[in-house]
Amino acid sequence: MENKKEMRQWLDNFGLDHPLVIAGPCSAETEDQVLKIAHELKDTDVTVYRAGIWKPRTRPGMFEGVGAIGLGWLKKVKEQTGLLTATEVANKDHVQLALENDVDILWIGARSTVSPFIMQEIADALEGTDKIVLVKNPVNPDLALWLGGVERLYTANIKKLGLIHRGFSTYEKSKYRNIPEWQIAIEVKNKFPDLPMICDPSHIGGKRDLIFDISQSALDLNFDGLMIETHWDPDNAWSDAAQQVTPKRLIEIMRDLKVRKITTEEQAYQNELSVLRSQIDVADQNLLDVLGKRMKVAEQIGALKRANNVAVLQNKRWNEILGSMILEGQDRGLSEEFILRVFKAIHQESINKQEKILKA
Numbered sequence: 001m002e003n004k005k006e007m008r009q010w011l012d013n014f015g016l017d018h019p020l021v022i023a024g025p026c027s028a029e030t031e032d033q034v035l036k037i038a039h040e041l042k043d044t045d046v047t048v049y050r051a052g053i054w055k056p057r058t059r060p061g062m063f064e065g066v067g068a069i070g071l072g073w074l075k076k077v078k079e080q081t082g083l084l085t086a087t088e089v090a091n092k093d094h095v096q097l098a099l100e101n102d103v104d105i106l107w108i109g110a111r112s113t114v115s116p117f118i119m120q121e122i123a124d125a126l127e128g129t130d131k132i133v134l135v136k137n138p139v140n141p142d143l144a145l146w147l148g149g150v151e152r153l154y155t156a157n158i159k160k161l162g163l164i165h166r167g168f169s170t171y172e173k174s175k176y177r178n179i180p181e182w183q184i185a186i187e188v189k190n191k192f193p194d195l196p197m198i199c200d201p202s203h204i205g206g207k208r209d210l211i212f213d214i215s216q217s218a219l220d221l222n223f224d225g226l227m228i229e230t231h232w233d234p235d236n237a238w239s240d241a242a243q244q245v246t247p248k249r250l251i252e253i254m255r256d257l258k259v260r261k262i263t264t265e266e267q268a269y270q271n272e273l274s275v276l277r278s279q280i281d282v283a284d285q286n287l288l289d290v291l292g293k294r295m296k297v298a299e300q301i302g303a304l305k306r307a308n309n310v311a312v313l314q315n316k317r318w319n320e321i322l323g324s325m326i327l328e329g330q331d332r333g334l335s336e337e338f339i340l341r342v343f344k345a346i347h348q349e350s351i352n353k354q355e356k357i358l359k360a
């Protein structure tokens, strides 16, 4: 893609000396609530005020947003505080109304990014706009859907684009509401290096206690900004109560977060880094050697199974391996989640190799 640089120029134009901070309530509830929070965020590092007006709810009967009336409240926020405004758009009517009412930033929610039909409808409605458009990742961990959404907007000639990482839903039990799967965000960053990547720790965490830690992880990975749901009375918010923080807490979070330099030319740092990196290179070579050897043994077992007409998958043996590797991993400071991922991948490769032999 050409002109990619243009797509992030909008962020550089803000000239911020800190990550972009977007804050405000999950939902606009009343005019008073919207303005009260905005005034508490004025004169802080917050640049953009967010508030959902049309709320995509998983189940009907929950608060579905105040609708178009909230656009007037956002206008007042801009007039009274100078903050830029942002809201979610999920169809062409939302887009039209948001553009008419001069909302500065339109974001596309996770439930829209999953649907190519909706993405195309939104892209068509936004065609050629010079507003900033941010694309949240799809609800499910599908890299192609996220990339596809961005490509549709790019094709619609939208020049100020950005991404929001809000985590992915999962059946697995997790402390997160939506697991971060940072590697997917990193892959998207690699595909679109010029697009700003903003982290939404509120929807990743689902609980306000997790927000600081997730935000720091995002900054450690060089994210360009944060979107943090903020409410003057979080416990009584009409949506996402558990994950919202007060403006006071947001200010503390912004104060305590450490912004990392991308790198430094400092000599002592560079020297130590290159020593450590050569150790990593050696360790990676060793890993490859060991994996290669392990697969050779797996192939020998495959040949033995073939000669004796025995099935490839031996569940009991596999569960024993997994159980003992989790325990041994713990002794080496390796998390259960990591061990499971690594050994599942190794096991799958062994099965593939053995199957080839059995089918030969």
Ligand code: PEP
Residues within 6 Å of the ligand: 026, 052, 056, 108, 109, 110, 111, 136, 166, 203
């Ligand atoms: C939101 O930002 O309030 C929202 C609905 O987010 P998501 O699309 O990430 O669920």
Ligand code: MN
Residues within 6 Å of the ligand: 026, 027, 229, 239, 240
């Ligand atoms: Mn929310």
